[in-house]
Amino acid sequence: MSDRPEKFIDENGLRLDGRKLDQIRDVKIEVGVLARADGSCYLEFGKNKVIAAVYGPREVHPRHQQKSTRAIVRYKYNMASFSVEDRKRPGPDRRSTEVSKVSREALEDQVFTEYFPKSAIDIFVEVLQADAGTRTAALNAASVALADAGIPMRGLVSACAFGKVDDTLVVDLNKDEDNYGQADVPIAMTPDGKITLLQMDGHLTPEELKTGLEMAQEGCRQVYEVQRQALMDHYAKMQDETKAPSVEEVVIAEENEVSEDVSTPPEEMKEKVVDESGEEEPEVEKALPEEEDEETVEEPDTEEDDSYE
Numbered sequence: 001m002s003d004r005p006e007k008f009i010d011e012n013g014l015r016l017d018g019r020k021l022d023q024i025r026d027v028k029i030e031v032g033v034l035a036r037a038d039g040s041c042y043l044e045f046g047k048n049k050v051i052a053a054v055y056g057p058r059e060v061h062p063r064h065q066q067k068s069t070r071a072i073v074r075y076k077y078n079m080a081s082f083s084v085e086d087r088k089r090p091g092p093d094r095r096s097t098e099v100s101k102v103s104r105e106a107l108e109d110q111v112f113t114e115y116f117p118k119s120a121i122d123i124f125v126e127v128l129q130a131d132a133g134t135r136t137a138a139l140n141a142a143s144v145a146l147a148d149a150g151i152p153m154r155g156l157v158s159a160c161a162f163g164k165v166d167d168t169l170v171v172d173l174n175k176d177e178d179n180y181g182q183a184d185v186p187i188a189m190t191p192d193g194k195i196t197l198l199q200m201d202g203h204l205t206p207e208e209l210k211t212g213l214e215m216a217q218e219g220c221r222q223v224y225e226v227q228r229q230a231l232m233d234h235y236a237k238m239q240d241e242t243k244a245p246s247v248e249e250v251v252i253a254e255e256n257e258v259s260e261d262v263s264t265p266p267e268e269m270k271e272k273v274v275d276e277s278g279e280e281e282p283e284v285e286k287a288l289p290e291e292e293d294e295e296t297v298e299e300p301d302t303e304e305d306d307s308y309e
């Protein structure tokens, strides 16, 4: 573990990693990275690297968890043993159970679970590299993966933390700020500002909480823009690959079809034979199967066939 820095904010008002107080770390998102998941996302939030996979709606196992009026949402957060400085013991622990629970609650209300009774929507998030803020990074990835899986949602959930270091509020804490800072408040919210996750570690005055929430809200808004853009880029790329026509192309094609219909009669109309009464001659002969010449038909001689003997 690194030593506690002497101070977190320099004389220019910049943090140790060069960021301004209200600046979030760079967010990179790739959508649809796993072929076997219904929806997936790879996300980097500064040095955090996470991957999210969504399965469902699908059958619920074990059955007793099934709800007759809605889908259940399950969320599994896991930190790879190689993701942190000191190797983490593999498998679930109290921390991952807690992160999974609050993250599920942060997403569940945004999903139209009533559309899928008796089914399950499973979200798995693996932290590949951790640098503080993994629960917010994981939530951002999970939200995009849900959208990629085509799960109907009220809105994307975007998450970002704020905290206090050197008696100063900062947004999106890095590892040292998280380890040695005075407070850490991860939050998640919808684009219309509804908070779906709020946890607090440390001490803050009510004024600090209010100001910090505004800072984190702006951070979430910036994350949301990256999530939205990543989804749009992904579907634009998919449209190019499948060569599905755009709306404009469909409209132009339909207009051309209409104008062709008016000027030239369809092929089948030209071929039809019309007799004097104006009625079509039925093609009786063509419809009947050709008669077979009885003399040329050879009956299979089963009794005398000794070819197998």
Ligand code: CDP
Pocket: 084, 085, 086, 088, 095, 130, 131, 132, 133, 134, 135, 136, 175, 178, 184, 186
């Ligand atoms: O990651 P997040 O800030 O959401 O959760 P945390 O419990 O506040 O953990 C803060 C950071 O501590 C993590 O992001 C990891 O970088 C680190 N950590 C660790 O080094 N070893 C662990 N077993 C758990 C966390």
